[in-house]
Amino acid sequence: MSLQVSDLRVYYRTLAGDVQALDGATFSIADKEIMGLAGESGCGKSTLGNSLIRLDGRMKYVAGSVTLDGNSLPVWDNDGMNEFRFRDVSVIPQYAMSAMNPTRKIGTMIAELLESRGESYKEIRPELMRRIDLVGLQPDVLSRYPIELSGGMKQRMVMVISTLLDPSLLIADEITSALDVSTQRAVAETLVSFRDHGFVKSMMVITHDVSILYQTADTILIMYAGKLAEKAPTKTIIEDPRHPYTRMLISSLPEVGVRYANKKLSGIPGSPPALLNPPTGCRFRARCPLAFDKCAEEPPFIEIAGDHSVACWKATRADA
Amino acid sequence: MLSLNRVSKSYKVGTFGGKELVAVRDVSFDVDEGEVVSLIGESGSGKTTIGKMILKLVEISRGSITCDGTDVAGIHGGAVKAYYRHVQGVFQDPFSSYNPIFKADRVFSMIRSEYFADMARSEWSDKIEAALRAVTLEPDQVLNKYPHQLSGGQLQRLLVARALLLDLKFLVADEIISMLDASTRIDVLNLLADLKSRGMGILFITHDLSLGNYISEKTVILRRGAIVEMGATEKVFGNPTHPYTKVLITSVPQLHKKWADVEAEIRARGGDDSGTCLFHQAYPPTAGPAAADAPTLVKVEDDHYVGCFDLGQGICRVA
Numbered sequence: 001m002s003l004q005v006s007d008l009r010v011y012y013r014t015l016a017g018d019v020q021a022l023d024g025a026t027f028s029i030a031d032k033e034i035m036g037l038a039g040e041s042g043c044g045k046s047t048l049g050n051s052l053i054r055l056d057g058r059m060k061y062v063a064g065s066v067t068l069d070g071n072s073l074p075v076w077d078n079d080g081m082n083e084f085r086f087r088d089v090s091v092i093p094q095y096a097m098s099a100m101n102p103t104r105k106i107g108t109m110i111a112e113l114l115e116s117r118g119e120s121y122k123e124i125r126p127e128l129m130r131r132i133d134l135v136g137l138q139p140d141v142l143s144r145y146p147i148e149l150s151g152g153m154k155q156r157m158v159m160v161i162s163t164l165l166d167p168s169l170l171i172a173d174e175i176t177s178a179l180d181v182s183t184q185r186a187v188a189e190t191l192v193s194f195r196d197h198g199f200v201k202s203m204m205v206i207t208h209d210v211s212i213l214y215q216t217a218d219t220i221l222i223m224y225a226g227k228l229a230e231k232a233p234t235k236t237i238i239e240d241p242r243h244p245y246t247r248m249l250i251s252s253l254p255e256v257g258v259r260y261a262n263k264k265l266s267g268i269p270g271s272p273p274a275l276l277n278p279p280t281g282c283r284f285r286a287r288c289p290l291a292f293d294k295c296a297e298e299p300p301f302i303e304i305a306g307d308h309s310v311a312c313w314k315a316t317r318a319d320a
Numbered sequence: 321m322l323s324l325n326r327v328s329k330s331y332k333v334g335t336f337g338g339k340e341l342v343a344v345r346d347v348s349f350d351v352d353e354g355e356v357v358s359l360i361g362e363s364g365s366g367k368t369t370i371g372k373m374i375l376k377l378v379e380i381s382r383g384s385i386t387c388d389g390t391d392v393a394g395i396h397g398g399a400v401k402a403y404y405r406h407v408q409g410v411f412q413d414p415f416s417s418y419n420p421i422f423k424a425d426r427v428f429s430m431i432r433s434e435y436f437a438d439m440a441r442s443e444w445s446d447k448i449e450a451a452l453r454a455v456t457l458e459p460d461q462v463l464n465k466y467p468h469q470l471s472g473g474q475l476q477r478l479l480v481a482r483a484l485l486l487d488l489k490f491l492v493a494d495e496i497i498s499m500l501d502a503s504t505r506i507d508v509l510n511l512l513a514d515l516k517s518r519g520m521g522i523l524f525i526t527h528d529l530s531l532g533n534y535i536s537e538k539t540v541i542l543r544r545g546a547i548v549e550m551g552a553t554e555k556v557f558g559n560p561t562h563p564y565t566k567v568l569i570t571s572v573p574q575l576h577k578k579w580a581d582v583e584a585e586i587r588a589r590g591g592d593d594s595g596t597c598l599f600h601q602a603y604p605p606t607a608g609p610a611a612a613d614a615p616t617l618v619k620v621e622d623d624h625y626v627g628c629f630d631l632g633q634g635i636c637r638v639a
Contacts, residue, residue: 040501180362180527185571185579208502211530211573238575252506254534255575256557260513265534267510268503271471 002202003029003052003169008064008075010051018060019275021047023226025064026301027309029169029219034195034203036213036234039223040272048223049171049206051075053091069168069201086117090167090200094174096158100146107142110161117165124164131160131199135190152183159190163199170200174207188216210253214238219307222246225272225283228301232308242304242315245284282312290314321521322374322407322490323350326616327383329369329545343369344545346383346616349538351490351521356512358524358532358553360568361542367525370542371492374523375409376400387490405435408483412495414475418467424475425463427482435486451481455511473504480511491515494525509535529572533557541565547617551624560586561598561626597629 008025011018022044029035039045047059052075055061061076068088074080081089093099101109110128111121129139135156146154155175163170172191176184194200205217213220213234220237222229222245230243241247248268258265270287273279279286281296288295294313301311329344344366351357361367372378374385376392385392387407395403411417418424428448436444452459455477462474470478476496483491493512497505512522513535526532532539533553540550541564549562560566570583602618617625 040503181529181571182362182567185573188573189579209573210502211575214575215573215579249502250575252503253575254506254509254530256530256533256569256572258530258534259553260510260535264510264513265506267505267507271473271504 002031002033002069003204004067005052006065008048008051008066009062010047010055011060011062012047012058013060014058014276017276020226020278021275022051023275023278025228027221027228027231029202029204031201032195033219034192034205034217036210036217036220037204037206037223038208038210038213038220039229041208042225042272042275043223044226044275045206045223046173047226049091049173049204052169052204053085053089053171054078054081086113086162086167087165088167089169089171090162090165092159092162092170092172092175094177096155096175097151097178099158100154100161102146105143105145106157110142110164113161114164119165128160128164131164132157134193134197135160152179152186155179155183155187156190159187159194163194166199166201168201170194170203172203172205175205176207176212177209184212185215188212192216210238210250211255222249225278226275227283228309228311229284230308230310230312236308242308242310243284243312244288244290244314321351321353321388322523323386324348324370324374325384325386327370327373327385328381329366329373329378330381342545344373347542347545347547348383348616349540349547349550351523351538353489353521354516354519355538356516356522356524356536357538357540358526358536359540359542360526360529360532362527364544365542366545367527367542368494369545371409371494371523371525374490374492375407376403401434405486406489407492408486408488408490409492409494410476410479410483410496413499414472414479414496415467415499417479418475420467422466424465424467424470424478427478428485431482431485447485448481451484452478454484454514455481456507457481471504473500473508476500476508477511480508480515484515488520490521490523492523492525495527497526497531498528505531529557529568530574541568546627547625548627548629549625550617555621555624559589559621559624561620561624563629598626599628 006026010022037045066073066075114121217234219233221231224245230246252267285291285295299311299313303309327347331341333339333341359367373380380393449459536553539553539556541548549565599618617627620626
């Protein structure tokens with residue numbers, strides 16, 4: 001078991017009170033697993049990703065524990081996490097275009113980065129060159145400045161840098177969102193190849209685009225309003241989702257081949273609740289067509305079949 | 321209704337404007353009443369520039385755009401206001417389309433002071449209510465609110481409602497879905513389809529092929545400012561001819577088909593792309609000076625056109 005998160009709660013401090021952006025997340029990612037994390041904006045998916053690598057000043061750790069390869073990660077302790085960052089947990093930020101130091105040549109920047117972690121640039125350089133070649137960049141990128149590279153090239157360079165020390169967990173936050181379709185595909189396929197080459201053990205891919213997860217991820221975790229809604233293998237989430245939110249989300253996605261004239265899709269009426277004072281019970285209740293009295297109580301996130309967990313009173317075990 | 325005839329746009333760049341950057345070259349297509357045309361291209365392909373030329377926000381370098389027979393470039397002075405009564409645009413980022421200091425419904429009062437200054441107050445509020453209902457918004461939920469109090473989907477629909485207050489015939493929708501969440505974007509898309517069925521012409525500019533495919537009758541694929549393929553949506557998507565279109569279609573992440581499967585499917589159907597391209601088969605470059613008058617696109621089947629494969633990349637091997 002590579003990553004184990006249990007009951008993680010992270011709130012944002014505001015003058016009006018705590019915004020409960022991540023409210024009790026319990027899940028695990030296995031070795032060699034690419035887990036996709038999807039949901040609408042404001043559902044807490046980036047908060048979950050960030051809390052595993054770095055809590056910024058506004059974020060407040062409330063409860064929960066994170067274990068990576070048997071070691072407990074001190075996610076509440078900014079300095080304590082330094083030991084794990086880059087080496088064990090690494091991140092590909094959303095804006096790779098601005099993730100590199102513009103005043104340094106890329107090679108110099110990597111050397112400085114490695115030295116700050118007590119690694120030798122000289123020893124790692126052959127492996128670095130091999131990976132630069134693997135993602136289709138020229139060896140001379142190391143003597144260039146970031147400004148000389150195109151967006152897609154910078155994205156690939158950042159991917160190589162992030163995974164240079166073979167981290168156990170890689171968090172990729174919306175890395176394909178700002179790219180054109182053809183570049184998007186290349187980046188997504190590079191991610192999968194990194195896993196296949198063993199550069200990273202397991203991966204968490206955060207995106208709002210479920211169809212890109214269908215192409216790359218092994219399992220998908222759907223979040224809604226700060227809580228986990230459903231987690232299952234990719235095929236199950238797409239073809240047989242059990243949570244009403246997942247069902248409505250999947251059925252609202254237009255695909256190549258679906259035409260308005262033939263099949264009119266519909267969105268989900270209403271909007272997600274504010275997380276400053278979230279409603280009690282199931283948070284999807286107000287928009288859910290299946291809601292009934294019991295939804296005033298919060299549904300537990302339980303396994304209803306092998307590897308398939310759902311937080312909904314209506315989704316029950318097949319044998320129950 | 322709206323027709324582009326070999327429209328080009330070039331910018332002067334470099335020191336003293338010594339170089340020319342061609343953003344749009346020789347683009348021709350029509351949008352009829354009650355028709356959605358999707359204009360698909362990557363960033364920098366010139367799709368937004370085309371929208372802006374239609375809206376008279378950018379001057380046309382060569383060629384002409386006509387709306388109901390009137391040359392758009394020739395509209396000056398007071399006539400511009402009348403043009404905007406029929407042709408309006410909605411843009412990508414709903415959050416920056418509003419002035420955050422004022423309430424969101426100020427966009428309505430600005431329309432009133434420009435176009436409907438004489439209208440009675442009650443008549444005006446009825447009109448606003450009708451426009452809001454048309455975009456499925458509840459008036460009391462959106463009126464009298466500041467932009468930050470509304471969601472992106474609500475703001476975007478308010479902008480469409482603003483356009484509907486006018487006697488609208490043509491809408492340029494430039495990436496209006498991109499900033500919205502999956503659960504609300506389909507509602508805005510259905511709204512466009514609803515406007516279409518009421519006889520409006522819509523130019524739907526997007527980089528997302530699945531959205532374009534869902535809503536439009538006609539698809540125009542743009543690359544580096546030139547049309548590479550266009551025609552009826554089901555023909556362009558069902559039988560892509562240009563290699564660039566094939567790359568785009570195989571790269572779209574789909575929900576029930578893996579990338580490799582889509583690629584194999586298209587390869588099985590479409591033979592190889594070597595040899596002279598379809599365009600140069602029909603118009604050999606040896607034809608001499610007359611070639612300059614050749615159309616930019618060749619008909620491959622009914623309602624399906626394709627441009628030269630090459631675009632300076634050496635894919636097309638002219639014998």
